[in-house]
Amino acid sequence: SQELEQSPQSLIVQEGKNLTINCTSSKTLYGLYWYKQKYGEGLIFLMMLQKGGEEKSHEKITAKLDEKKQQSSLHITASQPSHAGIYLCGADTAGTASKLTFGTGTRLQVTL
Amino acid sequence: GAVVSQHPSWVICKSGTSVKIECRSLDFQATTMFWYRQFPKQSLMLMATSNEGSKATYEQGVEKDKFLINHASLTLSTLTVTSAHPEDSSFYICSARRTGGGGTEAFFGQGTRLTVV
Numbered sequence: 001s002q003e004l005e006q007s008p009q010s011l012i013v014q015e016g017k018n019l020t021i022n023c024t025s026s027k028t029l030y031g032l033y034w035y036k037q038k039y040g041e042g043l044i045f046l047m048m049l050q051k052g053g054e055e056k057s058h059e060k061i062t063a064k065l066d067e068k069k070q071q072s073s074l075h076i077t078a079s080q081p082s083h084a085g086i087y088l089c090g091a092d093t094a095g096t097a098s099k100l101t102f103g104t105g106t107r108l109q110v111t112l
Numbered sequence: 113g114a115v116v117s118q119h120p121s122w123v124i125c126k127s128g129t130s131v132k133i134e135c136r137s138l139d140f141q142a143t144t145m146f147w148y149r150q151f152p153k154q155s156l157m158l159m160a161t162s163n164e165g166s167k168a169t170y171e172q173g174v175e176k177d178k179f180l181i182n183h184a185s186l187t188l189s190t191l192t193v194t195s196a197h198p199e200d201s202s203f204y205i206c207s208a209r210r211t212g213g214g215g216t217e218a219f220f221g222q223g224t225r226l227t228v229v
Contacts, residue, residue, distance in 0.1 A: 033218065042118075042205060042222035088155060090218070099146055100207075100218060102155045 003027065004091050006103030013079050014111050021074045021106045023089035031092035032072045033100060034063050038085045046074075046087075076108075084110045115139055116208050118221030125196055125228055133191045133224045135162075135206035141186035142208035146218075147179075150203040162189040162206075196228040 005024045013019050031050045035043040047056045049065035060077045086107050090100035115138040125131050143164050148156040161169040168181035180192040193200050205223040
């Protein structure tokens with residue numbers, strides 16, 4: 001099985017709706033990184049979580065890391081077309097802080 | 113924030129030729145850089161870890177003679193796809209971590225799309 005599972009694989013939401021993307025690791029996380037990617041382009045860093053129970057927000061995006069440090073969620077409030085893209089979670093399970101294992105990604109479409 | 117630049121952004125080459133991709137950290141030093149590969153609609157797969165001044169560490173299943181990595185300075189790592197074939201067509205992306213300074217964020221380049229015809 002995958003070391004890092006991301007769900008859902010794809011998501012279509014109406015503009016203004018909220019959504020949540022989940023990332024579950026089979027190993028304890030030293031760090032969990034959330035990135036956004038537009039197809040064929042580089043990754044845009046969103047947030048990094050390290051401590052159990054940690055929660056960070058930036059504009060309308062909130063990410064949480066559970067107490068056991070094996071699951072993270074990314075929540076977007078009042079989605080906009082600009083939120084469309086591929087969201088990837090990257091896990092540091094070795095403590096190297098930059099050698100990351102990536103989830104399969106969640107493709108988000110926001111309809112008008 | 114820190115910037116990682118990849119060059120070229122895209123390249124088309126003939127089958128059998130070699131292609132070099134550069135990854136530069138523009139405003140910080142990076143002892144270690146990472147090379148990933150991404151197939152269409154799939155996630156990033158780590159290919160190798162590039163270490164300044166020493167040999168790269170390759171992930172299982174990645175041919176080191178096929179994908180040559182050189183990390184000659186603290187700001188530059190190169191990936192050379194040798195004797196490229198159509199199945200090597202993919203999106204290649206590098207990342208770098210700032211050396212020292214306590215930073216833990218991984219900075220990614222903008223990626224290189226390789227098409228082998």
